[in-house]
Every structure is written in C-alpha cells, then in structure tokens.
Amino acid sequence: MSVFSAPAYDQHELVSFCTDKKTGLRAIIAVHDTTLGPGVGGCRMFPYASDEEALHDVLRLSRGMTYKSALAGLPMGGGKSVIVGDPRVEKTRALMEAMGDFIQSQGGRYVAAEDSGTGVTDISIMGERTPFVSGVQDNGYGGDPSPSTALGVYLGILSAITHRSGGNSLRGLRVAIQGLGNVGFHLARHLRAGGATVYGADINPTNLNRAVTELDVLPLESADILSADVDILAPCAMGAVLNEQSIPQIRAAIIAGAANNQLATFDDGARLEARGILYCPDFLINAGGIIDVHYQRAGSGTVAARAHIERIEQTLGEVLRRADSGHRQTQVVAEELAREYMQAAIDAPLSLAGVG
Ligand code: NAD
Numbered sequence: 001m002s003v004f005s006a007p008a009y010d011q012h013e014l015v016s017f018c019t020d021k022k023t024g025l026r027a028i029i030a031v032h033d034t035t036l037g038p039g040v041g042g043c044r045m046f047p048y049a050s051d052e053e054a055l056h057d058v059l060r061l062s063r064g065m066t067y068k069s070a071l072a073g074l075p076m077g078g079g080k081s082v083i084v085g086d087p088r089v090e091k092t093r094a095l096m097e098a099m100g101d102f103i104q105s106q107g108g109r110y111v112a113a114e115d116s117g118t119g120v121t122d123i124s125i126m127g128e129r130t131p132f133v134s135g136v137q138d139n140g141y142g143g144d145p146s147p148s149t150a151l152g153v154y155l156g157i158l159s160a161i162t163h164r165s166g167g168n169s170l171r172g173l174r175v176a177i178q179g180l181g182n183v184g185f186h187l188a189r190h191l192r193a194g195g196a197t198v199y200g201a202d203i204n205p206t207n208l209n210r211a212v213t214e215l216d217v218l219p220l221e222s223a224d225i226l227s228a229d230v231d232i233l234a235p236c237a238m239g240a241v242l243n244e245q246s247i248p249q250i251r252a253a254i255i256a257g258a259a260n261n262q263l264a265t266f267d268d269g270a271r272l273e274a275r276g277i278l279y280c281p282d283f284l285i286n287a288g289g290i291i292d293v294h295y296q297r298a299g300s301g302t303v304a305a306r307a308h309i310e311r312i313e314q315t316l317g318e319v320l321r322r323a324d325s326g327h328r329q330t331q332v333v334a335e336e337l338a339r340e341y342m343q344a345a346i347d348a349p350l351s352l353a354g355v356g
Contacts, residue, residue: 008059013039014109015059018102024090025083025098028054029110030062032078036345038108039079040134040293041065042115043099043123047086058082060239060261065290067338068283070345071315072308074294079110087117096122100129108132113145113293116181116238120144134293145289145296148309149258150186152288155313156280157191157232157256163320164254164278170194176220176228176252177201179237180211183258183286187234188215201225202237226250233257235282240264242279247271256280269329281334284316 003015014031031039041062048054058080066078083099085091103112103126113134114123127133157175162168175191176199177184184200185207191198192215200217201224202208211217220228226235226246233252235241239261242250247268255262255277262282263269272279288309295305315337323333 003055006055006059008056008063010059010063012059012062014106015055016102016106018098020098020102023092023094023098024085025095025102026085027081027083027099027102028058029081029102029106030058030079031106031109032059032062033066034077034109035342036070036074037076038111038132039065039077040069040111040290041078041080041113043081043083043103043112043118043126044115045083045085045087045091045117045122047090048082048084051084054082054084057239064260064283067335068287068290070342071284071334071338072287072291073311073341073345074291075345076111076290076294080115081110081112083117091117091122093125096125097129100126100133103132104130106132111297113289119182134297144182145292146182147186148292148305149183149286149289150190151306152291152309152312153183153187153234153236153256153258153285154190154194155310156285156316157234157254158194159313159316160232160254160256160278160280160320163317163324170196173197173232174199174228174230175232175234176225176230177217177234177236178222178225178241178257179235179259180207180217181236183289184234184236185211185215187236187258188217192216196232199225199228199230228252235259235262242268242272244268244271247275247277250275250277252277254278254280256285257282258286260286263331269331273329278320279330280316281319281331283338284319284334285312287312 016029018027061080069076111132174197180202201220201222227249232254235257242262243264319334323330
C-alpha cells in the first residue's frame with residue numbers, strides 16, 4: 001500500500017494509523033493542512049473492503065475539508081478520520097473510547113465531529129477521553145450539525161436555480177435525493193416546504209419509510225435514483241457516485257447534494273460539463289455542518305451561525321459566474337477560490353470568522 005504516492009495524498013501534513021489490540025480498533029487520522037487552524041472533520045465508520053480503500057477515502061475527505069473550511073471563511077484546517085468496521089454490528093463503547101484516545105494522541109492537530117456511521121452519542125463517548133471533539137457541547141446550542149448541512153445544500157440548490165433560470169422558486173420542480181439519512185431527511189423537509197416534488201431512495205428501509213410517511217417523499221429503487229427523470233439530483237449518501245458509468249444516465253440539469261467527494265475522478269467534472277449539467281461543488285454547499293461546528297466550539301449562537309451558512313448562496317453564485325465566464329469546471333473554480341481565500345486569510349488574519 002502506498003502512502004506518499006497515493007493519488008489523494010497531496011502533501012498531507014499528517015497521516016496516523018492506529019490498531020488497538022484490546023478493542024479491535026483499526027483507524028486512520030489524516031490531517032491535510034493546518035495553515036488556517038487545526039484539521040477539523042468528521043469521523044467516519046464504514047466497513048471498507050480494503051486498507052487501500054480506507055486510506056484513499058480518508059485522504060480525499062481530509063483534503064476536501066481544507067478547501068471546505070477555507071471557502072467557508074473558517075479558521076480551520078482540513079482533517080478527517082475513518083474507523084474500519086460496520087457501525088451496525090461492530091460499534092461498541094470501548095471502541096469509541098479507544099478512538100477518543102487515538103484522537104487525543106494527536107495533540108489537537110485533529111478535531112473530530114460526527115460523520116457517516118457515527119453520531120452525537122459516539123462523539124460524546126470520544127469526548128470523555130479527549131477535548132478535541134466537536135458537536136457535543138452542552139451550551140444550549142450544539143449537537144447534530146446535519147440540519148445545518150441540509151440548510152446549506154438547500155440554499156445552494158436555490159442559488160443554482162437562480163443561476164440557471166433567474167427564478168428562485170422550487171414550485172413545479174422535481175428533486176431526487178440519494179440517501180435519506182441525517183442530511184437527506186432534513187434536505188427533503190426544506191424542499192417539500194419550498195414546494196418541490198421530492199423523490200428519494202435509501203438502502204436502509206427505516207430511513208426511507210420515515211421520509212415517505214413524514215414528508216410525502218416518493219420512493220424510488222436505489223438503482224434508479226441517479227437516473228431519475230428530475231430537474232435536480234441531490235447525492236446525500238456516499239462519495240464517487242458521479243462517475244463514467246453514472247454520468248451518461250443522469251437526466252437532472254443540476255446536481256447539488258451533501259455527499260463528500262461526489263466526483264469519482266477529476267475527469268468526471270469534465271464529463272458533467274460536457275453534458276451541460278450544472279454541478280454544485282460538494283465541499284462548497286455542504287459546509288453548513290462545519291460552520292455549525294465552528295460556532296458550537298466557540299459557544300456562539302444560532303443566529304450568527306445561520307447568517308454565516310447563508311453566505312453559501314452568494315459564494316456558489318460567484319463560483320458559477322466565474323465558471324460560466326471562463327467555460328471552466330465549477331469544481332476547479334471552487335478550489336481556486338478556496339486557495340484565494342486561504343491566501344487572503346494568511347495576509348489578513350482578521351478577515352476570518354471572528355467568533356473563536
Ligand atoms: P447518514 O449515514 O445519516 O445517511 C446516509 C444515508 O444514505 C443512509 O440512510 C444510508 O442508508 C443511505 N445510503 C447509503 N448508500 C446508499 C445507496 N447506495 N443508495 C441509497 N442510499 C444509500 O449520513 P449523513 O450524515 O446524512 O451524510 C450524508 C453524506 O453527506 C455523507 O457522504 C457525509 O459524509 C456527507 N456530509 C454530511 C455532513 C453532516 O453534517 N452530517 C456534512 C457534510 C457532508
């Protein structure tokens with residue numbers, strides 16, 4: 001297994017591996033860049049098929065966090081962690097405690113939040129062993145950042161509609177959501193309230209049924225969701241769903257979802273552009289959760305966090321305008337803008353969100 005030459009390595013500052021004989025914990029912490037602050041990012045638990053798959057995932061996710069935080073104007077770097085295992089059958093309290101110890105051993109260069117396969121309870125258990133966790137503060141405001149992520153994605157969808165058609169109404173529009181978990185469910189709620197017809201698929205029948213019964217989401221088979229005949233596609237499950245096989249089948253004109261690393265490869269951004277599909281970069285529009293986490297850590301209120309999340313709409317508008325005028329991929333333009341923001345923050349540190 002290669003590390004330094006791994007495709008997603010991209011000059012990571014730190015990659016740390018852990019095996020704990022007592023609990024069976026196998027985990028990786030990756031910190032991509034701490035220029036703007038500690039590497040803050042979710043702790044994902046997933047039954048990876050191989051070590052390579054786990055390493056690839058954590059490196060790509062960690063790198064994405066650097067750009068996400070920079071573009072959101074947050075004083076945070078990029079980091080992520082993964083626990084190898086099936087959260088439904090292998091998660092134990094002892095395993096979460098051991099993960100807390102592992103995070104603590106990094107001395108604050110990595111701060112964990114919840115992610116796919118982990119929840120507020122798990123992060124709280126880790127928090128018994130280390131202060132370097134987020135999303136669990138008992139300050140009257142805190143906990144699950146997923147509703148904030150969903151809000152940011154929703155605002156991104158509105159921005160994309162405005163860019164494409166000049167309007168900002170969801171009435172008469174059809175949206176397909178892949179994955180009705182923590183984020184997908186709240187996104188469906190916003191979209192339904194905005195007047196959209198929402199289709200959804202989930203491999204977990206409990207999550208699918210909840211959205212169908214509580215929000216009138218129209219169920220589709222998981223195999224059909226990416227190619228559904230809709231206006232907007234919102235991937236809210238796993239990464240790499242936009243690839244050589246799926247892109248020719250997509251019928252939506254706009255793709256805007258919460259899942260990290262939706263593009264399987266760089267070429268897939270070009271494939272979407274060639275098909276005239278407007279892709280809203282995931283790390284830009286799913287930043288609501290990390291913005292929320294930042295305000296939780298600072299002990300600040302929901303009003304300031306919400307105002308900050310609302311800036312996603314303008315930032316996406318800027319990216320889409322630049323991409324259009326230069327006939328360039330939205331993902332490339334968003335990364336370029338993130339690097340500009342990082343440089344500006346280094347030149348004038350006070351321009352970062354001053355809530356910390
Ligand atoms: P989650 O685990 O709560 O929900 C994901 C859902 O997708 C689950 O219900 C799962 O059963 C379903 N799913 C998995 N594979 C599927 C498939 N092939 N087809 C249909 N459904 C499938 O996770 P979440 O917290 O809602 O996060 C969703 C995505 O958004 C993840 O990629 C996560 O990394 C990303 N994200 C989440 C946040 C957050 O605040 N939670 C923030 C930024 C990014």
